[in-house]
Amino acid sequence: AQTVTQSQPEMSVQEAETVTLSCTYDTSENNYYLFWYKQPPSRQMILVIRQEAYKQQNATENRFSVNFQKAAKSFSLKISDSQLGDTAMYFCAFMKHVGGAQKLVFGQGTRLTINP
Amino acid sequence: EPEVTQTPSHQVTQMGQEVILRCVPISNHLYFYWYRQILGQKVEFLVSFYNNEISEKSEIFDDQFSVERPDGSNFTLKIRSTKLEDSAMYFCASRLSGGGTEAFFGQGTRLTVV
Numbered sequence: 001a002q003t004v005t006q007s008q009p010e011m012s013v014q015e016a017e018t019v020t021l022s023c024t025y026d027t028s029e030n031n032y033y034l035f036w037y038k039q040p041p042s043r044q045m046i047l048v049i050r051q052e053a054y055k056q057q058n059a060t061e062n063r064f065s066v067n068f069q070k071a072a073k074s075f076s077l078k079i080s081d082s083q084l085g086d087t088a089m090y091f092c093a094f095m096k097h098v099g100g101a102q103k104l105v106f107g108q109g110t111r112l113t114i115n116p
Numbered sequence: 117e118p119e120v121t122q123t124p125s126h127q128v129t130q131m132g133q134e135v136i137l138r139c140v141p142i143s144n145h146l147y148f149y150w151y152r153q154i155l156g157q158k159v160e161f162l163v164s165f166y167n168n169e170i171s172e173k174s175e176i177f178d179d180q181f182s183v184e185r186p187d188g189s190n191f192t193l194k195i196r197s198t199k200l201e202d203s204a205m206y207f208c209a210s211r212l213s214g215g216g217t218e219a220f221f222g223q224g225t226r227l228t229v230v
Contacts, residue, residue: 033215043205044221045207046221052216102214103172109158
């Protein structure tokens with residue numbers, strides 16, 4: 001079974017700073033997908049960024065980028081020029097590649113607070 | 117922009133009562149899911165549904181739980197006899213296709229069992 005671990009329960013940075021959220025995972029699969037989801041106070045889960053394990057290039061989406069280290073099974077999220085609206089819970093998630101109705105396996109989450 | 121819609125947003129029920137949580141997935145999506153999040157904890161998978169049948173269910177999804185897609189648009193989660201520990205946020209999600217396509221989540225239903 002796959003497991004996802006987020007070792008930072010809470011983080012807090014000043015607006016405009018850069019912050020990195022950590023995530024490690026355990027799997028015997030070779031092909032899979034990794035995601036970061038954001039859960040603001042409204043509680044809805046919103047996709048931030050997605051990485052395909054067979055791609056060596058790290059995914060980027062505007063101010064959000066990942067550092068994917070497959071051998072180390074590490075998938076960290078970097079938020080550059082942080083904004084007040086980035087305040088949320090962030091969940092790292094794993095999905096197997098094989099099959100259609102694959103589920104997401106989530107980490108415990110990191111509560112990120114951006115201070116003005 | 118298409119979205120997953122869940123109703124109600126909050127439901128309070130007495131222990132032992134049946135509840136039905138409703139979801140309208142994005143219309144052309146093929147894969148449907150229920151997840152739950154006990155307050156302050158991580159999001160946990162309950163069940164996946166494809167081609168009008170359950171694809172996978174977790175150990176949480178015991179005989180008290182059932183899912184249905186009765187009319188091709190709604191996707192429901194029924195808890196037959198609620199327990200206090202069923203109190204949680206329940207999220208519905210849908211995906212267009214397999215592979216690593218994005219799961220779109222609804223805004224959740226907060227279930228409180230008293």
